Amino acid sequence: MFPALLKRSIATDPIEFPIKDFGIEKKVVSEPCSKCKDIDYQQSDEITTCTACGYVLERSLDMGAEYRFFHSDDRGGGDPCRVGAPTDPRFADSSLGTIILGIGQGGHATARGAMMRIRRFHTWSMFPYKKRSLLHVFEQMTLAASNHGIEARVIETAKDLYMQLVEHCDKRGLSRASVVASCIYSALKMAGAPRKPKDVADMFHLQNAQFTRAFKDFQCVLAMAKQKGLLSATTVIPSQLRTTRASDYIAFPLSKLPIQRGDAEKIRASAIRIADLAEEKELSKENMPSSLASAVLALLLHKIGYSQITTDSIAQACDVSEGTLVKCLRRLEQSKDLLNSI
Template sequence: MGDFSYCQDCKKSTEVVFDHAAGDTVCVECGLVLESHSIDETSEWRTFANEGQDNDPVRVGGPTNPLLADGGLSTVISKPNGSSGDFLTSSLGRWQARGSNPDRNLIQAFKSIATMADRLGLVSTIKDRANEIYKKVEDQKPLRGRNQEAILAACLYIACRQEDKPRTVKEICSVARDTTKKEIGRAKEFIVKQLEGEMGQSVEMGAIHAGDFLRRFCSHLGMEKQTVKAAREAVQKSEEFDVRRSPISIAAAIIYIITQLSVDKKPLKDISLATGVAEGTIRNSYKDLYPHISKIIPRWYAKEEDLRNLCNP
């Protein structure tokens, strides 16, 4: 069945069909061409005899990448199925086998960044920013002998900060291969030094706040809506006091306090696992917040009596 459109000759809505060869929309009743030279925006399908059923038949390539020399649209010729081994003896085969694409290292780096970003559920703008940061550093040719995975992870960490979607170093490390938090931290300092020192570019990452991490931490713990709301208000209030702890530690400590005031109490071990903050650090942050607790915890969530019943650190 075709679509329906109004035909001026038939003076009514009639069924029409699309002639893909000519690009015409034709009325099936009288044959009138209602629209000509249309552009077919559907996918172009290919059929190759030597392809398996697992191959995608849509003949559409990936988008161009302005960070690559040729936009990422270089042609790669693969060895056809069933052909002889003479393919690699040809000049083209030897050129391709040596990996002569000048952007091959960049392409691999971008793939690694994309994999890490996808595992963290990050948007494409963050991936693009991380790619740009890596390209700038890589252009200086200072990466020999350095942990490549740590460099890529650090680029992603900086990109998250710059896009106001920060992730903890531990979260970044959890999706990276063969690296540690310490190595990522060192790589971040190296990248900032390269961009600001040798290239003269300002690397603005912005301040991070406990609220930047709170919603995600609460989600990991499966906290109820009202409990999350109370934790968010408490985090905002905590910024009025001089609590010299990292925003991540403050977020973890407030989650601990809020859940202790709720029916659904969360063990310290679970909070440590969800936030990536050590249990001892959460206890110490709780101790620093305790003197201000009556002003931090929302009144609608807990009464003075409830606060007094909290264990004194």
């Protein structure tokens, strides 16, 4: 009756509507099956079949990396995996280099020694001097992270900050350890888990004055680079970060105290709420945020029944003096609103 409408309803190109169900992807296409003329297809990782008659329509090829290892099945002694070395955008000149494997058992001793020398020379030539020193810095960051409980995402942020500093810094006289410490300190602050400058300086055996001077130059270099337009507008630099609060210094010292695992999360949430309330009411504005955090922990732990944890142990976990903790604790105990919120 309406031939024009019938012509428009016929699609020239196949239209697919993927439907995922329990790891199997079903495709409803406009082209029917060549056997039963059904349009409901079912596609797994290897084959595409018709759901009505079960006819295999297509056998797809796996375009991913081949991670399978057949050493237990075959008689070969090598690893036949067709997977190269991991790539890193920070080492664009060296990530896709060839790897020379060492000779296994057998063969002449002279040939094995020659191949080991060739392998060593090839490894040296893959990394230029600047890239090799950069790799040494990254290994230093990774070692510091593993020794002091720093997350991997924080180290990745610190690596990006170091790359930006190396690219735009023209100053001389800064020690490498102090620059690495500045990057880790800024990355911890960006991740919402800041630590005190003294803690970061102790990781690399630095004096506080040396770390403070390097961190000031570190902030100045990145701020000037962003002001000149060398960094993108969305790049966050350390000078743009907010100042630390007492609630930021709750989780790390709390993990050092002998508290049951089931109560740790509740105590952390309550301590953060009390610390924010204490800063809002300016109950201890002359103390540092870490000192206020230690007093909040002492007040909360003694109120909920952890009286066996002394103020001395809390002060050691927070790295503050016991006298400072007691003075700040007395100011908090004078606030009725704060005590009623516990």
